[in-house]
Amino acid sequence: MLTDTISTEGSDTITNRKPRILCLHGFRTSGEILKTQLKKWPESVLQMLDLFFPDAPFPSNGKSEVEGIFDPPYYEWFQFNKEFTDYENFDECLEYIEECMIKHAPIDGLLGFSQGAILSAALPGLQAKGIALTKVPNIKFIMIVSGAKLKNESWAEKAYSLPIQCPSLHFLGENDFLKPYGTELLKSVENPVIIHHPKGHTIPRLDEEGLATMLKFIDMIQKIVSDKEDVVTL
Numbered sequence: 001m002l003t004d005t006i007s008t009e010g011s012d013t014i015t016n017r018k019p020r021i022l023c024l025h026g027f028r029t030s031g032e033i034l035k036t037q038l039k040k041w042p043e044s045v046l047q048m049l050d051l052f053f054p055d056a057p058f059p060s061n062g063k064s065e066v067e068g069i070f071d072p073p074y075y076e077w078f079q080f081n082k083e084f085t086d087y088e089n090f091d092e093c094l095e096y097i098e099e100c101m102i103k104h105a106p107i108d109g110l111l112g113f114s115q116g117a118i119l120s121a122a123l124p125g126l127q128a129k130g131i132a133l134t135k136v137p138n139i140k141f142i143m144i145v146s147g148a149k150l151k152n153e154s155w156a157e158k159a160y161s162l163p164i165q166c167p168s169l170h171f172l173g174e175n176d177f178l179k180p181y182g183t184e185l186l187k188s189v190e191n192p193v194i195i196h197h198p199k200g201h202t203i204p205r206l207d208e209e210g211l212a213t214m215l216k217f218i219d220m221i222q223k224i225v226s227d228k229e230d231v232v233t234l
Helices: 031-040 090-103 115-128 153-160 179-188 208-227
Strands: 020-024 050-052 109-113 141-145 168-173 193-197
Touching: 020 031, 020 090, 020 115, 090 115, 109 115, 115 141, 115 153, 141 208, 168 179, 168 208, 193 208
Parallel strands: 020 050, 020 109, 109 141, 141 168, 168 193
Antiparallel strands: none
């Protein structure tokens, strides 16, 4: 199991717990598929994190690119036109992610792949503007695999008008069709940590250098989680 549970009974402060991460899967896949994809990473890395894998709120509205590779059902976070500039059900998607964060609270950060990465990179800015995730603590870090910016002008203005200031780890694949867009995203991020890999649009295995970068990032977010205790106002 990738996900451990922790007890929050009583009033004792939680210290030295694992970072708790909501993992947002790719377009027309599922939480279970993302969990399988992340098994490319060493078990020693995965055991440092508490990972939660919700399915997106909407059943797949068309053919999935992973048919024949991973079993259905498949889900999507929101819908868009061919130019990726007009969105449907985007507000509902943001509300659903907030519900997932409340369900698995406390959630410290987000990990996303592809469509899930686009969302994960946009949410810190939307939260800072008071547009999304208003009922949960601030996102402390993000992990972006095959990410990009939102292309809808209205949402992009809200998400990236301020630099993304929380710690962020970005995976850029040499043969990923989203690499130029993931590189463009970096311009809106303060002090991004980057892992380059030779693969395409996929969650890559970690080579020696990538593993070292990953472990350093996990050490940083572990310290952030251990040093801060969230206060929820009812």
